[in-house]
Amino acid sequence: MSFFPGPDPLAGDAPACDAIEHLIIPRTSDIGNLEVRRALPTAKRRLVGPFIFFDRMGPALLKAGEALDVRPHPHIGLSTVTYLFDGEIKHRDSLGTEMVIEPGDLNLMTAGRGIVHSERSPENLRGLPQSISGLQTWLALPDQYEEIDPIFTHTEKRDLPSFNYGGMEGRVVIGGFEGMRSPVSVFSDTIYVDLKIEPGKSAPFAADWEERALYILEGEAIIAGDHFSDNQLLVFRAGDRITVTAGAKGCHVMLFGGAALGSARHIWWNFVSSSKERIEQAKEEWRTGRFDIVPGDSQEFIPLPER
Structure with a gap:
């Protein structure tokens, strides 16, 4: 997904629970006929572990004749993580990858020194109504991996560990x-878990990770007596074991976070780097057509923003 211009997400009212460091209310914009809520980055919170970007796509119903069309665009210094709850997206990239992602699957595209990709509705769904819902996040790469060769991996739903016990069910992404442990390999300590909790039941979120957060997709989550509704991002303080209890209609959340990078990251459009000079170089490379093309999708591209 490409970084759209727009105002930062907002800080919410301070919760009573001392374990919550930030409450963030995403801002909403449209990209490629799809409503997107952006929860990270914000002016007050740039990263949670390696997560420097957190978008919720939809849920939406594209009418017949509409389609998702995110034209080819570049990335450096990050891994994109695409995970769907509903619908299908066709991914193409400059490595020659052509892959349709379905609900529960994971696409992990590591840009490293540079990659170009597009995300569109599959040809067989065009002209039909399409429902779509999912998440796209970016993982900033540790210093020593920022300039590695680009990599794409696809992991099917059946290969991700799933669980269903004690009033909670989900998948370790x-x-x-x-x-339980996911087979997906990333470059720093990371947690990313799809979790549903039945009404009145609880789930743990251990203090095993240096930085942790929770995004409420549906329903109501209760933490230390505070009630939080859907499309809110809660960033937790380090060291506190968290218990998440579902409200009367249950809740669906994503748990995420991991080890802090240990060095600052700059983000401009679709570029992430520890170096401002490297971002300027990437801007010039895209402006002058020095990135690779996307085979099968080379006729269009998103121009470099004028900002």
Whole structure:
């Protein structure tokens, strides 16, 4: 997904729970006929672990004749993580990858020194109504991996550990959770868990990670007596074990975070780097057509923003 211009997400009212460091209310924009809520980055909170970007796509219904069309655009210094709850997206990139992602699958595209990709509705769904809902996040790469060769991996739903017990069910997308571990390989300590909790039931969020957050996709989450509604991002203080209890209609959340990078990151459009000079170089490379093309999708591209 390409970084759209727009105002930062907003800080919410301070919760009573001392374990919550930030409450963030995403801002909403449209990209490629799809409503997107951006929760990270914000002026007050740039990263949670390696997560420097957190977008919720939809849920939306594209009418017949509408389609998702995010034209080819570049990335450096990050991994994009695409995870769907509903619908399908066709990914193409400058490595020659052509892959349709379906609900529960994971696309992990590591840009490293540079990659170009597009995200569009598959040809067989064009002209039909399409529902779509999912998340796209970016993981900033540690210093020593920022300029590695680009890589793309696809992991199917059936290969991600799933669980269903004690009033909670879900999937371990990246990292480990309650004794289960995802096979997905990333470059720093990371947790990313899709979790549904039945009404009145609770789930743990251990203090095993240096930085942690929770995004409420649906329903109401209760933490230390505070009630939080959907499309809110809660960033937790380090060291506190968290218990998440579902409200009367249950809740669906994403748990995420990991190790802090240990060095600052700059973000401009679709570029992430520890070096401002490297971002300026990437801007010039895109402006002058020095990135690779996307085979099968080379007729269009998103121009470099004039800002």
